Amino acid sequence: MARQGAPAPVAGEFPIDTGTCELEPDPYSTNGWVLRVNGVPSSHIDLDDPLRLDFEYMRWIAALVDARWGPSDRLRVLHLGGGACSLPRYIAAAHPAARQVVVELDGKLAELVRQWFDLPRAPLVRIRVGEAREVTRSLSEASRDLIIRDVFAGSRTPHPLTTVEFTQEAKKVLAADGIYLVNCGDSPDLKMARREAATIASVFENTAIVADPAMLKGRRYGNVIIAGSDGPLGEGPGLARGLLGGGVPAHLWQDDQVRRFASGAQPLTD
Template structure:
């Protein structure tokens, strides 16, 4: 999820917070704050997991990293993306993954830990954020994770055809997904990058009647024949603003396996597909480069 604003960016100064212990891992001395390109970044230690840190941008939680256990996914939308990572290929098989949006590199760490020898590229436009994450939450040696400081779409445009098993889009500018990363043209580029049998996954955010989410399902449906959506039932009913994870492919998705995993998760979720997803879309129009708008801004107080 993305930040809401930049109100305190200039008012707070960096605080030395993390030290390296005898075990070689980072230990908390208190939160660390530092201005980066996208706002005020904060690394906040987790009270329940001694080697875990939450990244916030301007007070909005972005991701959680556990340096002692990179397979731990603390946020529900990341666990749902983790289910897709688990199911896209047989367990343990290395993947080639393109992450559009990096944050604290939580999902890239998860792939590296669960699928050794995977090759991953991350597009993260905020190079100052990447420098902070690399310095304070370092990647393990041997992980093949390359981070490019560039716009997600520009990286996608340069990705060779048929070269990746999985494209994961989690792109936010401030609190909103930029319009140019929400269109049929963008999705077509993602489909072009996929190897045979590859999948496309996207994290988006919406609320109320979910017009943005409905349009995004229609957008993916204009490119891919197989689709599903996973979200909290309260979000699907318009009761609260939140995350929705979309998955798309040219071959059938493992809906039954995904549904079982989502149902067993600590955060209750629902998988929509087939006729139910068609009904959900309700005639929404696909977004194009000529018509797209950014995703809606979260309502005030949603991150508090």
């Protein structure tokens, strides 16, 4: 439930630093809200249930996280891209010992999200206003266990956040067996997903991909979750079964499949 005394969300369009955002009620949920940023669906929030993730790609990210860390683990998380902080709310509820920092470029949007939604306070969830690459570069080595990159300008991730050089910067911030997770939005040709997979595979020992079968067969625009780690990643039959049994069934590709998928694609560079 929303905190007592916190301002209730109100449907409407609001000016933010990078344009406008629109908040609209979810017609299928008593206390759910959809956030659009410059006309693009960005986030869904259920104020009554932080464990509810309506966007399938967020459920895939959550499944990868839950397969690696338990509720009592003191998980250190860096979110690059905030939106309505759906994933930080989820992780705070599923992993209450976690400490999270959310990097959001748009200061006004961050202010509105804090005002509207029941976000755990610092040190559980801190919102840091800034550019994702600059903030990542400023962090101490081995200071995070998990980095989630979910940054979009329109339908694409800004190029500086996709390159080998940035991926190496992110790896420095991760613990030795930490996980780097990216949300890649791509068209049916999967050109960007292949290049992002090649980029991450060039930096990390182990990779994984989660996406729905239609996306992986090049039949539609959608999301591909790509993961990199020098430690174990996506192991165990339970994760693959769970992904297949979701509302939108998804396939889990392990390292060999990811590298075959990326074969011939050039890693992205600055």
